[in-house]
Amino acid sequence: MIKNFIAGTVLAALMFSAPASGVDRTAPYNQKAFEIYKTAVEMRTAKGHGMVPKLARYLADEFEKGGFPKADIHVLEMGKTAALVVRYRGDGSAGKKPISISAHMDVVDALRSDWERDPFTLIEEDGYFFGRGTGDDKAGMTAVVANFLRLKAEGWVPNRDLIIAFSGDEETGMLTTRALVNQYRDLTDSEFVLNADAGGGRINEDGSAPASYSMQAAEKAYVDFTLTVRNPGGHSSRPRDDNAIYDLAAALLKIQAYKFPVNASELTRAYFRGTGPKTPGELGKAMIAFAADPTDKWAIKTLRANPGTVGTTGTTCVATLLSAGHAVNALPQSATANVNCRIFPGEGVAKTIERLKAVMGNDAVEISMVAPPTETDASPLRSDVLAAVRKAVDTRYPGLDIIPAMSSGGTDGMHFRAAGIPSYGVNGIYMKGSDSFAHGLNERMPVESFFSNVEHWYVLLKEIAG
Ligand SMILES: [Zn+2]
Numbered sequence: 461m462i463k464n465f466i467a468g469t470v471l472a473a474l475m476f477s478a479p480a481s482g483v484d485r486t487a488p489y490n491q492k493a494f495e496i497y498k499t500a501v502e503m504r505t506a507k508g509h510g511m512v513p514k515l516a517r518y519l520a521d522e523f524e525k526g527g528f529p530k531a532d533i534h535v536l537e538m539g540k541t542a543a544l545v546v547r548y549r550g551d552g553s554a555g556k557k558p559i560s561i562s563a564h565m566d567v568v569d570a571l572r573s574d575w576e577r578d579p580f581t582l583i584e585e586d587g588y589f590f591g592r593g594t595g596d597d598k599a600g601m602t603a604v605v606a607n608f609l610r611l612k613a614e615g616w617v618p619n620r621d622l623i624i625a626f627s628g629d630e631e632t633g634m635l636t637t638r639a640l641v642n643q644y645r646d647l648t649d650s651e652f653v654l655n656a657d658a659g660g661g662r663i664n665e666d667g668s669a670p671a672s673y674s675m676q677a678a679e680k681a682y683v684d685f686t687l688t689v690r691n692p693g694g695h696s697s698r699p700r701d702d703n704a705i706y707d708l709a710a711a712l713l714k715i716q717a718y719k720f721p722v723n724a725s726e727l728t729r730a731y732f733r734g735t736g737p738k739t740p741g742e743l744g745k746a747m748i749a750f751a752a753d754p755t756d757k758w759a760i761k762t763l764r765a766n767p768g769t770v771g772t773t774g775t776t777c778v779a780t781l782l783s784a785g786h787a788v789n790a791l792p793q794s795a796t797a798n799v800n801c802r803i804f805p806g807e808g809v810a811k812t813i814e815r816l817k818a819v820m821g822n823d824a825v826e827i828s829m830v831a832p833p834t835e836t837d838a839s840p841l842r843s844d845v846l847a848a849v850r851k852a853v854d855t856r857y858p859g860l861d862i863i864p865a866m867s868s869g870g871t872d873g874m875h876f877r878a879a880g881i882p883s884y885g886v887n888g889i890y891m892k893g894s895d896s897f898a899h900g901l902n903e904r905m906p907v908e909s910f911f912s913n914v915e916h917w918y919v920l921l922k923e924i925a926g
Pocket residue numbers: 461462463564596597630657
């Protein structure tokens with residue numbers, strides 16, 4: 461998944477200067493970046509096609525040609541996919557643990573018959589690159605690879621090790637990500653992670669500068685619960701007081717009416733404080749009020765009435781699937797529902813289950829988890845990361861506000877956070893909302909955004925480890 465994290469409607473009425481002048485795409489490293497991007501997009505690295513190992517080996521080959529010792533390049537094949545680890549050795553002068561850089565090599569699948577152009581041919585048209593993965597996440601992945609090669613060629617030596625830790629199934633099982641932080645921890649152990657699959661800014665539809673740059677620093681935990689009510693059933697001509705469908709429906713209505721406690725963290729308050737002044741109307745006022753006082757009833761009510769901000773004020777749970785009964789003329793023997801929860805960092809799955817049970821107030825409703833969740837705390841805001849991101853953002857939009865953000869869950873970052881390694885989504889892609897087609901049809905990337913992200917990572921890496 462790729463996250464640009466501009467929650468709600470953030471309209472910029474700001475007078476920023478025009479973006480810094482365009483990058484020279486004919487420069488050798490930009491030509492190399494384009495070559496890697498094109499090669500990567502044209503490999504169908506979607507689940508089931510077995511192409512991720514091929515992409516990983518291609519990249520490994522590029523690193524070897526670029527002067528990285530073979531012993532520092534690891535293609536870790538796992539089933540039909542693979543992870544890639546590459547260590548850029550520093551001189552150790554910082555006296556600090558390495559920094560990892562994450563991105564993912566896989567993509568959501570795409571069908572030629574659905575698309576206007578072949579999704580697995582990189583096509584440049586009207587100022588855009590079209591193709592599956594042009595945004596999510598082959599632009600971020602390429603920017604990191606191209607800059608490792610460029611910096612190496614320039615003879616730059618970081619003051620601590622930098623480690624590429626690319627996953628190969630981020631869009632599906634995330635087994636490679638888990639393996640990177642657990643099984644292969646000796647290769648990837650680091651102080652924190654910079655994630656090239658999150659972060660960026662939304663350019664206004666008229667092309668004017670974004671309201672802010674969003675840096676992902678937290679993710680909510682994603683959990684699906686199955687609620688089940690069982691009943692002996694019987695002939696529908698002989699109804700009884702207890703009924704699986706009615707009992708489940710009653711429990712669901714109670715969940716619908718329930719409002720989870722309000723949560724606020726340093727990060728969400730900073731997000732609202734920064735976004736509020738640029739958000740028009742009552743919503744913007746509510747953001748500012750909530751940032752100042754998270755118990756402000758009017759602010760809470762306003763933010764919770766808006767689908768773009770409700771998730772930032774606490775845990776949410778909502779019914780998403782329903783199935784019950786087995787015949788039109790029989791009392792239902794079972795009724796089940798899926799309730800999807802996005803749990804605020806620190807709240808905990810166990811506490812959420814307790815709340816749901818108390819709200820439903822019916823022991824006959826069984827509750828089980830569909831899959832084990834990954835719960836993570838927000839990553840602490842670090843001045844070194846913020847300073848490096850500041851410099852990188854300034855290359856494109858000098859002075860643009862950097863706002864930490866929490867996403868609703870779903871990048872590699874959560875597995876690093878869960879393993880105790882803070883993660884920051886700091887990619888430098890700026891695009892219009894109308895250009896965002898990640899996971900969807902006709903995915904595209906503004907040509908200028910692709911190249912400016914390559915420049916973004918050049919500045920970011922040199923700053924964070926220079
Ligand atoms: Zn992604």
